[in-house]
Amino acid sequence: MSQYDVVVLGGGPAGLSAALNVRARNQSVLVVSNPLEENPLWKSHLVDNHVGMGNQSGAQMLQTMADHAKANGVAFMDGKALTTMAVGNGFFVSVGSDVVEAAAIVLATGVARSKKFAGEETFIGKGVSYCATCDAFAYRGKTVAVVGYTPSAQHEAEFLEQVGCTVHYFNKPKTCVLAGETTLQTITCDDVTIPVDGAFILRPTMAPTDLFPELALDGGYVAVNRNMETNLNGVFAAGDCTGGPLQVSKAVGEGLVAGQKAAVYANKIKQIKE
Structure with a gap:
């Protein structure tokens, strides 16, 4: 079983920003996501509202962000998180038939665009x-x-x-x-x-409350404070899953904060274990 300081669930702008900022604090991080081509942003022909990265397609923007993250040591795993379990001072996350362990989790799952079916x-x-x-x-x-x-x-x-x-x-x-x-x-x-x-x-992703049934919501979105902390210790959230505006700039900014705070939290957990 692989171990990381932080596991980020979602490989869009929020998740990639969070992962990059975890690495900036010298913590290990894994991004679990579907292929970039399955991200809704990939299909955008033109994204022109992100300062400094104007006149790009969504595909170009996502690829640039992913390449930046990889160049800074972010690990990636294709797949979908199916379950999570809090164990001691950390979490187990099942991804397909694999299980990874982390001290902190960042939810960057985007908007869950479909509800469960009747009887599901x-x-x-x-x-x-x-x-x-x-x-x-x-x-x-x-x-x-x-x-x-x-x-x-x-x-x-x-x-x-x-x-x-x-x-x-x-x-x-x-x-x-x-x-x-x-x-x-x-x-x-x-x-x-x-x-x-x-x-x-x-489906492309699991709803955050499927992964964490006790997660607090606000208007159907994950409730967070200014540190992007949820009501669950060690669980942070960023991007579209926390509500509007559903824009790349907002997702990147929230990802930065979530990544920083998750790295600090993970480092505290390591010190407790030592």
Whole structure:
């Protein structure tokens, strides 16, 4: 299991700014994120409201930020954080089938753009999964649905087929409903109903409150103070997940503060352990 002083969840402007500022304080940091191409900013043809970085596409801006972070020793892991667990003075974070440990976490997950489907919460662990590579073998020889909202979702569907699943793929459905008795038995997406043994729901990110159920919100966004501290010790947040304005400049500034404060917090935890 890999250990870092800080783990940043999200590789957009807020997350990259936070990670860079953790490294500026000589702390180790890992950014967990989907590929840059899946970030909403990547699709922007022109971003002209960030001082000093005008007249660039979103792709150019993100790539420049990521290259800057890598050049300063920021580590990266492609994937999606599925669960977190507070243990002692730190956290365990599961990313796919991997687990990483950190003293502090920065949430830079952006805006959760989709709510849970009807019935989804009921069948978590009873047929609903969020990671094909983690849980595929439990469904070998069975029928599953893949509800995909990212380019990588199709690859996860192909992996499920390779291990012997019968896969029904739903590409970005507007609505889904999950039903069953004690376990998941059927899924209906955009008025198409199929019997299934499991459903893999592959969204770009997990909502912050899925990762930290006790996280305080304000108007649906993560509540933070001026130090970008949440109500949970060791958990900081920055960027769109903390509310508007949903702008790159705001995200970068909040990321700077969150990264600085997370690095200070992580250093205190190390001193306690020593």
